[in-house]
Amino acid sequence: MDKTHATYEPRIVAFLCRWCSYAGADLAGVSRLTYPANIVPIRVNCSGRVDADMVLSALEKGADGVLIGGCHPGDCHYVTGNYKTRRRIVLIKQALSEVGIDPRRVHLEWISASEGIKFQSTMTSYTELIRELGPSPVRATKAPVHG
């Protein structure tokens, strides 16, 4: 492991739907609710835009956790984007589990534009969870065999 837990700061990529979770982040902001700086928010047009490659790339590039925030069931602006993503996340989690990665490193949450407090509490508790899990094992991938 390249980092000890003492100096470890989780790096979390959060893909947030602009219509709900990202607006929820804005609301948290204007309400002056603070949340951990470990979260790197990326705005997407719908949680349905978050494909498996984006999630896996984030992990491959060193994210300790990937959080996807989408509209509540029934509220997706593109009607079914959030359902598609939900199914994708189920499969991704199973694949991670198969190779020995804690599937909680990928997490999907429904957060609406009016849920500033839920946004704050989700970001806080997820950061704590990822802190507990420690650095992603993908980061410690065996140095290139052919160095």
Added chain:
Amino acid sequence: MAKAKIGIYWAAACGGCDCALLEVNEQILDVVAAADILLWPCAADPKYSDLRGYKNGEIDIVLFNGAIRTQENRELAQLIRTKTKYLVAFGSCAQSGGVIGLANQSSRDEIFSTVFGDQANWPQLSSNQDGYDLHLPEFLPRLTNLAEVVEVDYVVPGCPPPKQIVSALFTALVAGDLPATGTVFASSKNLCEECSREREQLKITQILRPHAHESDPDKCLLDQGFMCMGPATRGGCLAVCPAANMPCTGCAGPTANIRDQGAAMLNTVASLIGTGEEGEDQLAAEDAILAQFDDIVGTFYRFGAATSIFKERYHERNATTR
């Protein structure tokens, strides 16, 4: 014009790729007429010392099949790279690690136990037999494709590469007319484009496996619930597997505009799985379909695991937590 100098090499390979070279039948005679084969361990008898004796860049082109599993594979890849002008990753193993990339999910000791049984039978790196010191190449901690070791100029996909693709390569080679480096000798479009089955992008309501269920020979296998990798896989093989009622397992790798072939399949399949209706009341039924997968990595990364995030086994304590 001087005769071209070519080489063929196998690293961690099954031999299928060498056989595939002969599938072109008498065209191989054109190759032999147009080129001297300086290296071909499967069929000829030159020694590694001969290879070392060539000047740098003296060989025009080497077709390299197999993955990098041992120190010998790695050393030879590096040596061949210095001796050849153009290096071709020939077949899925050289291209992306191939099906044996899935062995990275097991440790060296697990693999050795399975293959050799009792530890007393495991191969020793060094031993002495009748006064001779014998050395075996080290088994690397992780299997990789060719491009992770050395620069690759061309890719010929397939497990093994199909006849018409090998033939196209030989034609280019005999004519001394190789395309721009970076070329992948296959279609840039997906396999569905050349498959004769009719695809309607139907909802997948159950996951079927080819050994357990019969398929309708005219309809798209994915539509029927068989996990066919056609949508994410490069064409060029003329869809021979779907034609024989076998879902595509993805040996040709991703199409030109896809980075992660398995991820692209996860997207496709997640979009298609469902009851026919979308809604909160359908989620439990969807989960029941999703739970029918028992080996996602082995299904969608069958040939690409070694070049994906699934290139090794990780050991998180709660990996089975949901």
